[in-house]
Structures are given as C-alpha cells and as structure tokens.
C-alpha cells in the first residue's frame with residue numbers, strides 16, 4: 001500500500017515540476033492556460049499562428065506538447081532545467 005502511495009506521489013511531483021518548467025519557460029503560458037501561438041514552417045518560411053487545439057485551454061504539457069518539445073526545451077539555457085524537462089516530459 002505504501003508503494004502505491006509513493007508512485008502517486010512521484011507522479012504528482014513530476015507533473016508539478018514539468019508544469020513549473022512550462023510556467024517559467026514557455027511564452028505561451030498564461031496563468032495556467034495556453035495562448036496557443038505556434039510556429040509553422042512552410043516553403044522554407046516561418047509562420048506564426050494560433051493553434052485552436054491549445055489556445056485558451058489549460059496547459060497540456062504533462063500529456064505531451066509538441067511546442068514544449070521542439071521550441072521550449074531547446075531554448076532553455078540552464079542545463080539542469082533542460083535535462084529535467086527532457087526527463088519529465090511525456091515521450
């Protein structure tokens with residue numbers, strides 16, 4: 001029974017940590033909701049658009065977020081935080 005509680009605790013801790021990393025490093029974070037501004041590349045040009053699946057909705061980083069994976073994590077300067085984000089993200 002203690003083992004089950006410990007697993008829940010670790011899982012909750014990880015979720016909290018990755019949400020904190022998103023809160024501190026993702027430009028789309030807005031009080032727990034996502035602005036939904038994403039980059040797209042077409043014909044060798046970079047476009048910015050609002051992703052209706054993300055915009056105005058609660059942050060989904062703990063379920064997996066492409067923007068977090070491909071834009072936020074590479075931009076984190078602190079190696080410890082970057083490594084933590086890589087470990088904690090859903091793959």
Ligand code: SF4
Pocket residue numbers: 022026027028029030033034035036054058059060061065066067068
């Ligand atoms: S869902 Fe993704 S893009 Fe939106 S705030 Fe969370 S980490 Fe950032």
